[in-house]
Amino acid sequence: MPPTPLACGRVRPAAVVNEEIRALWTDPRVKLTDEERAALEDLYEEWAAATRQAEVVKAA
Numbered sequence: 453m454p455p456t457p458l459a460c461g462r463v464r465p466a467a468v469v470n471e472e473i474r475a476l477w478t479d480p481r482v483k484l485t486d487e488e489r490a491a492l493e494d495l496y497e498e499w500a501a502a503t504r505q506a507e508v509v510k511a512a
Contacts, residue, residue, distance in 0.1 A: 466502035
């Protein structure tokens, strides 16, 4: 399994990750496969990290 962006210290901008989330789950009424749900959860974690990093940068 490749390292996650969080493990490597690289964080993509939240807007980029958000676009991937939107592209993956275009209709909330449609049930995701187990693989898609796992990918979505990873993207949520990455988005949260990007949001936290942006807040830290603003505070500095």
